[in-house]
Amino acid sequence: MDVKDFVSVLDCDFYTGVPDSQLKALCNYLMNVYGIDKGHHIIAANEGNCTALAAGYHLATGKVPVVYMQNSGEGNIINPVASLLNDKVYAIPCIFVIGWRGEPGVHDEPQHIYQGEITCKLLDLMDIENFVVDSETTVNELKEIMHDYRSILDNGKNVAFVIRKNALTYDEKVKYENDNDMIREKIIDHIVDVTGDNPIVSTTGKASRELFEIREANNQSHKYDFLTVGSMGHSSSIALGVAINKPEKRIWCVDGDGALLMHMGSMGLVGNVNPDNFVHIVINNGAHETVGGMPTVASNMDLVSIAKACGYHYAVSVDNFNDLDKELNKVKNMDKLCFIEVLSSIGARDDLGRPTTTAIENKENFMKFLNSK
Template sequence: MKVERLLEIIGSDFYTGVPDSQLKALCNYLIKEYGIDQKHHIIAANEGNCTALAAGYHLATGKIPVVYMQNSGEGNVINPVASLLNDKVYAIPVVFVVGWRGEPGIHDEPQHIYQGEVTVKLLDDMGIKSFIIGKDTTDEEVESAMQEFKTILADGKDVAFVIRKGALSYDGKVTYANDNTMVREEIIQHIVNVSGEDPIISTTGKASRELFETRVANGQSHKYDFLTVGSMGHSSSIALGVAINKPDTRVWCIDGDGAVLMHMGSMAVLGANAPKNMIHIVINNGAHETVGGMPTVASKIDLVAIAKACGYPNAVSVDNFKDLDDELEAAKSRNELSFIEAKCSIGARDNLGRPTTTALENKINFMEYLKTL
């Protein structure tokens, strides 16, 4: 189905969400059509954030907004859906567009398997009527579903279009780029060179894939690394939990700008606890690159100032490899919590692989290694 036709059928003029590879056609269309225009399109920090934005739009205009997200974001919307939008509370109507990763019977990554199984059930449990759009769904079927949805929305209830893999298409071309020169995979290689045998917790997406392949290229064991393949935004909290309980071991966290934005409150908790044995590195390309390259707001904010305000005693930003190496060595040598923002380009090599070990194997090997420290 052409994404333009879907949005014509829905008939909204405000969209907010968190980008998803399953919804790449939708995201690219919105960027091409509106860019980041507050009146029509806002990319939010997390799915709860965009649900609340949508509620504010409805309160101000009386019109119905659209919230888009990957199904992994359903957990982030449960609270605002149940306690804000619900017709027993404020009865705020919203159209959700949900990318269905991990659909049963469709091969996907391990972090999407269970989420895929419960995607529709979670919508049902939240009282959100859903309609599934696949490659063979006709425009007429979507129009009919939307007619039914309009009656539901008029009662202050919410509805959802669940999008199967490859169901939406868009012929427009969008290029995502920035002016930074450092490449993320090379940044990770520099981190690995300095960290030695210290444990590393890495964020979801391409960063963890590149860390895995760096170990392969170096002929190193994967036991040093915990690859957070899901749970976007929580890697630094996992690292904090490890650092607190392994106080004599230096713990590194490789994070991403989109992940940091998604649950930025974790930086406040980190700064307040200030583990002396932890180094928090945020690789910032100002993009949700793993799902397509759509922009985050991280290129417009001062992450170093935020880290300092949260209580990090050391926080710097680097945009070249000499400064990166110097700051990595300095962080390694000091006995204090350190924050390093590494500004990088958008892009990864086309033949980037995926971990060949399972998530469970990764956990077991990492835990066994931590026992030796």
């Protein structure tokens, strides 16, 4: 189905969400038509953030908003759906559009498998009427479903469209780019050169895939790295848990701007715990690149000042490899809680692969390394 027809049938003029590769057609359409427009389209930090924003839109206008997300974000909406939107509380209507990763019977990455199995079950449990849209769904069929959904929405309840792979199409292209020069994979290569045998916890998406391939190219063991293939936004908390319990090791967290924004409160916790063996690196390209390149708000933020305000002992931003190498070597021997923002370009190799080891193997090898003498 052409995404223009899909949007026309929904007949809503406010969209907010977290980008998803399964919803690339919708995301690109919204960026082409609206860009980032506070009146019509806002990319939020996480899915709960979107849901609350949508609630505010309804309170102010009386209209029905649309919240879009990958199905991995369902966990983030459970609280605002159950305790804010639900018809036993404020009865705030909302249309959810959810990309179905890990659909049973469709090959996908390990972090999507269980989430895919429970996608519709979670919606049922939250009393959200849902309909699966696939490549065979017709506009007339969608209109009939939407007609039924209108009465549900009028009663202050929520509905959802679960979008299968390739169900929505959009022919126009959107180019996402910035003015930064450094390539993320090369940034991670420089980090690996300096960290040596220090443990690295890397964030969800292409950063972990690139770290894996760098180890392969260098004929290095993968035991040094914990690749956070799911749970976006939580890599710094994972690294904090490791750092607290392995004070003799220098722990490095390689994070992304979208992930950092998703659960930014973790920075406050890291700063308050103040582990002196923790280095937090945020590769900031101002984009949700792994799922298509749609923008985050991080390019307009002073992450260094935020890190310092959260309690990081040392915080700096770099935009070239000479400064990056200098700062990496400096913080390696500082024995203080440190933060480095690295300004990166958008883009990755077309032939970028995925880890060839399983998530369980990654965990077990990493744990053996952490507990070796």
